[in-house]
Amino acid sequence: MDKKLYDYILNKEHHKFRKEISLEFDKNMTPIERMTYRFEEMCKAERPVILEGEKIVFIRTVKNIPDIFSEDEWKEIKSKHYIHELGYMSNLSPNYERVIKNGLLKERENADEYGKRSIDATLELVGRYREEAIRIGRTDVAEVLKKVPAYGAETFREALQAFRIIHYSLWLEGNYHNTVGRFDKYVYPYLKADLERGAITEDEAYDLIVDFFLSFNKDSDTYVGVQQGDNGQSMVLGGMDENGNEVFNLLSKMCLKASEELKMIDPKINLRVNKNTPIEVYELGSRLTKAGLGFPQYSNDDIVIDGLKKLGYSEKDARDYVVAACWEFIIPKVGADVANIGALSFPKVVDTVLHRDLKNCNAFDEFENCIKDEIKKSCDEICDNIKDLWFVPSPFMNICMDCDIYTGGKYNNFGIHGSGVATAADSLEVIKKYVFEEKTVTAEELIEAVDSDFEKHSELLPKFRFETPKMGNDIDEVDNLAVKLLDWFADGLEGRKNCRGGVFRAGTGTAMYYLWHANEIGASPDGRRKGEPFGTNFSASLFAKINGPFSVVKSFTKPHYERAINGGPLTLEFHNSMFTDDDCVKKVAMLVKTFIDMGGHQLQLNAVNMEAMKDAQINPEKHKQLVVRIWGWSAYFVELDKEYQDHVMKRQEYIL
Amino acid sequence: MTGTIFDIKEFSLHDGPGARTTVFLKGCPLRCKWCHNPEGLKREKQLMVKIARCKGCGRCFTPCKHPKCQPYKRCVHACPDGLVEICGKEIEAKELAKILMKNTDIFKMNNGGVTISGGEPLMQWEFLEELLDNLDCHTAIETSGYAEGDVFKRIINKVDYVLMDIKLADRDEHKKYTGVHNDKILKNFEILKNSGKEYIIRTPLIPGITDTENNLKAIEKIIGNSKWEKLKYNEMAGVKYPMLGMEYKIDIVR
Numbered sequence: 013m014d015k016k017l018y019d020y021i022l023n024k025e026h027h028k029f030r031k032e033i034s035l036e037f038d039k040n041m042t043p044i045e046r047m048t049y050r051f052e053e054m055c056k057a058e059r060p061v062i063l064e065g066e067k068i069v070f071i072r073t074v075k076n077i078p079d080i081f082s083e084d085e086w087k088e089i090k091s092k093h094y095i096h097e098l099g100y101m102s103n104l105s106p107n108y109e110r111v112i113k114n115g116l117l118k119e120r121e122n123a124d125e126y127g128k129r130s131i132d133a134t135l136e137l138v139g140r141y142r143e144e145a146i147r148i149g150r151t152d153v154a155e156v157l158k159k160v161p162a163y164g165a166e167t168f169r170e171a172l173q174a175f176r177i178i179h180y181s182l183w184l185e186g187n188y189h190n191t192v193g194r195f196d197k198y199v200y201p202y203l204k205a206d207l208e209r210g211a212i213t214e215d216e217a218y219d220l221i222v223d224f225f226l227s228f229n230k231d232s233d234t235y236v237g238v239q240q241g242d243n244g245q246s247m248v249l250g251g252m253d254e255n256g257n258e259v260f261n262l263l264s265k266m267c268l269k270a271s272e273e274l275k276m277i278d279p280k281i282n283l284r285v286n287k288n289t290p291i292e293v294y295e296l297g298s299r300l301t302k303a304g305l306g307f308p309q310y311s312n313d314d315i316v317i318d319g320l321k322k323l324g325y326s327e328k329d330a331r332d333y334v335v336a337a338c339w340e341f342i343i344p345k346v347g348a349d350v351a352n353i354g355a356l357s358f359p360k361v362v363d364t365v366l367h368r369d370l371k372n373c374n375a376f377d378e379f380e381n382c383i384k385d386e387i388k389k390s391c392d393e394i395c396d397n398i399k400d401l402w403f404v405p406s407p408f409m410n411i412c413m414d415c416d417i418y419t420g421g422k423y424n425n426f427g428i429h430g431s432g433v434a435t436a437a438d439s440l441e442v443i444k445k446y447v448f449e450e451k452t453v454t455a456e457e458l459i460e461a462v463d464s465d466f467e468k469h470s471e472l473l474p475k476f477r478f479e480t481p482k483m484g485n486d487i488d489e490v491d492n493l494a495v496k497l498l499d500w501f502a503d504g505l506e507g508r509k510n511c512r513g514g515v516f517r518a519g520t521g522t523a524m525y526y527l528w529h530a531n532e533i534g535a536s537p538d539g540r541r542k543g544e545p546f547g548t549n550f551s552a553s554l555f556a557k558i559n560g561p562f563s564v565v566k567s568f569t570k571p572h573y574e575r576a577i578n579g580g581p582l583t584l585e586f587h588n589s590m591f592t593d594d595d596c597v598k599k600v601a602m603l604v605k606t607f608i609d610m611g612g613h614q615l616q617l618n619a620v621n622m623e624a625m626k627d628a629q630i631n632p633e634k635h636k637q638l639v640v641r642i643w644g645w646s647a648y649f650v651e652l653d654k655e656y657q658d659h660v661m662k663r664q665e666y667i668l
Numbered sequence: 669m670t671g672t673i674f675d676i677k678e679f680s681l682h683d684g685p686g687a688r689t690t691v692f693l694k695g696c697p698l699r700c701k702w703c704h705n706p707e708g709l710k711r712e713k714q715l716m717v718k719i720a721r722c723k724g725c726g727r728c729f730t731p732c733k734h735p736k737c738q739p740y741k742r743c744v745h746a747c748p749d750g751l752v753e754i755c756g757k758e759i760e761a762k763e764l765a766k767i768l769m770k771n772t773d774i775f776k777m778n779n780g781g782v783t784i785s786g787g788e789p790l791m792q793w794e795f796l797e798e799l800l801d802n803l804d805c806h807t808a809i810e811t812s813g814y815a816e817g818d819v820f821k822r823i824i825n826k827v828d829y830v831l832m833d834i835k836l837a838d839r840d841e842h843k844k845y846t847g848v849h850n851d852k853i854l855k856n857f858e859i860l861k862n863s864g865k866e867y868i869i870r871t872p873l874i875p876g877i878t879d880t881e882n883n884l885k886a887i888e889k890i891i892g893n894s895k896w897e898k899l900k901y902n903e904m905a906g907v908k909y910p911m912l913g914m915e916y917k918i919d920i921v922r
Contacts, residue, residue: 470727471746478750486770557750560678562689562771592900596681602778603679603687609777 013222013273017065021226022276022637024233026063026071033057035078044405046080047185048126051408054184055133060144062153067223068172069141069153070180072231077186080404093402094511096353101403102189103244103336103351105344106182106412109198112174115163119411126407134181134408135162168217171202172224178412180231185408188235189244189337192279193344196249196264203263214262221263221270228278239656241277241647244337250293251284251313254328259284260293268296272303277639277646282335285608286313294601301600301617302591306641309339309581309616312608316341319577319613323517325423338645339521339549339579339614340427345414348421349514350401351578354394355429355522356504357529358436358497359536359546361386366443366462366537370455376448383440384500391504391516394428399511424514427578430501431525432546434483434553437494438538442476444493458537465535465542477539477555484552485559486566495571502575519578520550520571520613527659545659548642549616551583554663565607573613581614582607583641585663588619616641625649625661670758671795674707674787676767682899684808684829686780689768693796694756696788698812699847700835701918702874704905708787713756715740716911721751728752755912761795765802772805781806781828790815793823800826812846813853813860820856821863830860830867835878837886845877854890861894868895874918875901 020026035053037046059073081089089095096102111119120131138157145154159165160174182190206212212220228245235243249267250260271281283297297308313331320330320341329343336342340351361383369382405418415421446453457469466473481490498518505516522529526546534542538553545554550568552558561584568582584603590596600617607615618641628635632650640649640660649657672694680690695711696703703709707716717728725748732743736754744752768782775781782803789796790811800807800823808829813820824830834850834857836842842850860867869891873879879901888896906916 466748470748473748474745474750477748479745555750559676560689562678562687562774565774566771590681592682599679599681599687599778602780606687606774606777 013219014065017063017223018226018274020063021230026061026230029059029061029071029073030075031057031073032076033074033078037080043080044126044407047405048129048407050078050080051130051181051185052133055137058137058184060137060141062141062144062148062150067152067169067220068176068227069145069157070176070227072180072184072234075234077184080186089402093400094398095402096350098188099402099404100187100406101348101350101409101417102187103191103340103342104187104189104348104409104413104417105191105193105334105336105342106178106409107345107414108175108178108193108412110345110414111161111178111412112165112171112198115165115174116161117163123411124407126405127411130181130185130408131411134177138162138177165202168199168202168206168212169220171199172220175199176224176227181408182412183231183235185406186404187406187409191244191334191336191342192247193334194249194251194259194332195247196261196267197253197259200261200263218266218270221266222274225267225270225274225276225279229274229276232278239642239647239653240651241642242337242645243278244645245279246282246335246337247279248282248284248334249308250289251311252286252317252331254331256331258288260289265296268300268308271305271307272300275303275305275637275639277305277648280645281307281309283308283310284313285310285605287609289605289608291598291601291605294605295598298597298601298604298617302588302597302619304588304619304621305639306616306618306646309335309614310604310608311335311339311341311579311581311614312612314608315573315611315613316577319574322574323425323515323577329422335579338523339581339616340519341577341579343423346422348413348415348417348512349423349425349427349517351425351427351517351519352429352521352523353398353426355431355525355529356387356390356394356501357431357525357532358387358501359432359439359540360529360533361390362436362439363462363533363536366439367459370443370447370459376444379443379448380440380496383497384503387497387500388504391428391501391508395426395505395508395510395516398426401511420512420514424510424512425517426510426512426514427517427519428505429519429521429523429525429578429580430498430576431522431529433494433497433520433550434556435536435538435540435546436497437483437490438480438553438556439536440493440497441482441490442480442537442539445480446476462535462537466539473539473541475539476537478557480538482538482553482556482558484556484564484567486563488570491567491570494567498571498576502572517578518576519580520573520576521578521580522546522549527655545662547583548659548663549583550580550614561603565603565610565612569607569610569612573611577613579614581616582612583616583618585618585620588621591619620660622661625657629654629657669795669798670760671764671792671799672711672713672756672758673764674756678771680783683783683785683810684781684831686806687774687778688780688783688808689771689775690783690785690810691764691768693784693786693789693792695791696786696812697791697814697848698788701845702872702877702901702905704902704908705787706908706912706914706916707755711791713754713758714912715742715744716753716755716908717742718751718911720910721749723749761798762802765799768803769805775805779806781808783808783810783831784827785810788812788814790819790823793819796823797826813856814848815852815856817852817855817859821859824860824863824865828866830865831870832857832860832867833870833872834887834891835871837883837890841877841883845874857890868897870897870899872899873901
């Protein structure tokens with residue numbers, strides 16, 4: 013690794029080249045004209061900077077992207093349309109493969125007028141980069157830029173450089189959560205060819221990968237989602253190809269190794285596995301887990317592909333699935349799903365039914381039916397609310413997709429997260445056990461306890477919180493409640509068409525909803541106090557006393573994931589001191605394989621260092637590189653708001 | 669028959685081959701000054717309070733009627749943060765075997781099994797024997813080796829793998845730091861060596877006490893070419909002492 017370049021990026025020295033620009037848009041310009049004009053102006057404003065030792069070039073020097081609409085214009089748009097997040101079509105997985113292979117000049121032939129103008133703008137900037145390379149004597153860089161991205165890449169280095177420029181252009185256009193897709197699948201042929209003809213050694217190729225990985229971290233601070241680090245640069249490795257053959261190859265290994273060596277938060281590594289994946293692949297993954305970045309995140313081909321097919325995806329497309337910014341399963345090139353458009357709060361459903369119906373129910377079955385109906389009603393509300401969805405048109409992104417994203421892709425499904433499954437299941441268990449079976453707590457008492465945040469009937473708090481079966485301990489009685497909740501969620505969305513002609517997909521992710529939804533309600537019957545968050549993603553309740561990883565794996569392989577396959581992993585957290593030697597790494601690999609072989613859909617593991625986090629709150633400057641996992645993404649601990657820092661630390665009090 | 673355990677830990681990483689569950693039997697004849705499981709020392713049940721997170725609400729001091737709370741004059745069902753617990757649970761060997769066997773499918777997938785640790789598991793050897801007779805999976809034992817020879821022999825014959833500590837080679841030093849002489853331990857080591865059983869010898873590296881060149885050389889001489897693992901001193905060793913109202917007295921010089 014080029015330590016000098018690494019430190020340069022780590023210390024953000026390249027930020028000194030940055031400036032801001034402002035742009036004005038003629039009121040009469042259409043949205044697509046504005047987008048094209050802005051892209052041209054952004055490219056023009058960019059100044060070529062080539063860092064010492066850097067082989068994969070292109071760096072952002074304009075840090076802001078001026079909005080194409082004024083506040084009033086946005087207000088008007090929002091009055092007529094449903095706008096998702098910032099209004100762009102995000103969480104797409106572009107066809108890098110094609111654009112790298114063809115080159116932009118060939119792509120230009122098929123592009124519309126706006127696409128053509130965008131390509132010209134990119135190539136103009138590439139030209140200036142090439143002049144700069146020549147000026148400073150970097151003939152190697154100039155040679156590469158002479159070829160790509162104008163013409164198709166032929167070497168490994170050219171492929172990496174072409175990717176970098178395309179990815180950069182997508183960001184510059186204003187798109188976000190631009191995912192990397194199956195990198196080891198579409199770039200490996202270039203590496204293989206170079207190695208076969210002796211044009212490059214494995215060591216040289218590895219150095220290029222490290223340099224390339226570093227490039228993901230140069231500008232990622234300008235791509236902020238909910239928090240710094242939420243930037244969607246997800247890379248998918250391994251898994252089966254369209255024909256069912258294994259993809260995992262030398263390049264996959266190099267990527268895992270580079271990520272471990274760099275210890276930076278991008279790109280975020282997802283490892284696709286299935287029942288045929290050898291334990292060695294899991295061991296390579298676990299070695300990366302040990303590095304403490306929160307990657308790789310595993311997804312199970314056997315479950316995901318089956319689930320996607322059931323939702324109507326073709327077998328070929330389903331086999332090619334990738335992971336969006338966090339964990340949502342999407343189809344590269346042709347998919348235009350909006351995988352994170354809404355979220356159902358399971359605990360909210362329980363809270364509503366608790367207050368409205370509990371007193372009128374004579375048996376738990378009746379109460380369960382009310383829950384089921386309320387889930388259906390909530391699903392209807394979420395779905396009905398999303399109509400006339402409109403996206404800011406993105407000409408460059410449109411070039412990179414195999415479908416016309418303005419009118420819709422081959423798939424236009426909407427993903428709905430489901431938050432707080434464990435909190436809800438545990439709450440139902442309390443109601444079932446004490447109100448209906450033992451009859452030791454009345455409906456009135458329970459409601460009073462919850463409404464008073466357990467100030468009233470305070471003896472119920474420890475009873476509900478610590479002495480009642482919890483999801484995560486392989487107890488069928490409570491786990492099956494979670495299974496039902498997810499089934500009812502899937503039922504609630506089934507058969508509904510969305511405004512783009514697609515369907516709705518139920519999921520097990522939470523995103524930021526584990527905080528937002530938790531604040532929508534007060535305390536909950538499981539003994540969760542007011543203000544306490546739900547578990548992140550799909551995990552046991554934060555305070556549940558859990559037997560250990562085997563029980564968690566068994567509990568969390570019970571749901572019918574093929575029916576709730578939008579994505580959202582089980583999260584397991586270990587103290588980093590557990591990873592003492594290679595033997596421990598191997599055992600963690602066994603645990604992951606067990607989860608997959610038992611039918612888990614997605615898994616994410618964290619090796620956490622509590623002591624470092626505590627110290628980082630006091631001495632942030634000493635822990636600039638401390639990485640933690642938030643929900644579907646990893647971040648530098650010191651760059652997070654305190655609320656998120658605290659939640660990450662809170663999770664550790666109950667570490668397995 | 670009934671025995672007393674103080675914990676069951678799934679996916680214990682340092683207690684034998686593959687994916688394992690470890691059960692900890694309560695009670696130990698040794699008093700190693702660096703012991704990091706002080707709740708495993710006494711055979712009897714004990715009150716354990718995680719005082720570091722206690723906010724002092726005092727609810728556990730309100731008199732209650734739970735029979736199991738009476739010996740401690742503290743209610744173990746009152747703490748809103750779940751910090752007050754009774755450490756130690758009486759359980760039938762057959763029932764314990766059933767609980768541990770719940771994950772045999774995972775053990776089989778990963779060449780693992782059940783490890784019995786402590787405390788010193790041999791202290792409850794009759795219970796242990798019945799437990800082993802009821803476990804249908806790979807079994808391992810973690811022992812200090814401090815037991816009568818015939819008991820030791822009987823038990824190791826029933827397990828698949830033995831993890832045995834030899835902490836200090838010198839007889840008097842052993843007495844000074846663990847409370848007992850090592851005669852029985854060294855005799856049992858000979859039995860183990862000649863048993864044909866798969867085993868590993870382990871030595872915790874306690875700074876200035878067991879990690880000295882003299883001690884390690886002397887242990888090496890005793891164990892010959894046996895498989896030997898040296899365990900790093902656990903920096904968190906003292907953490908549970910205050911929870912039991914005990915004091916971690918050892919002064920570790922690093």
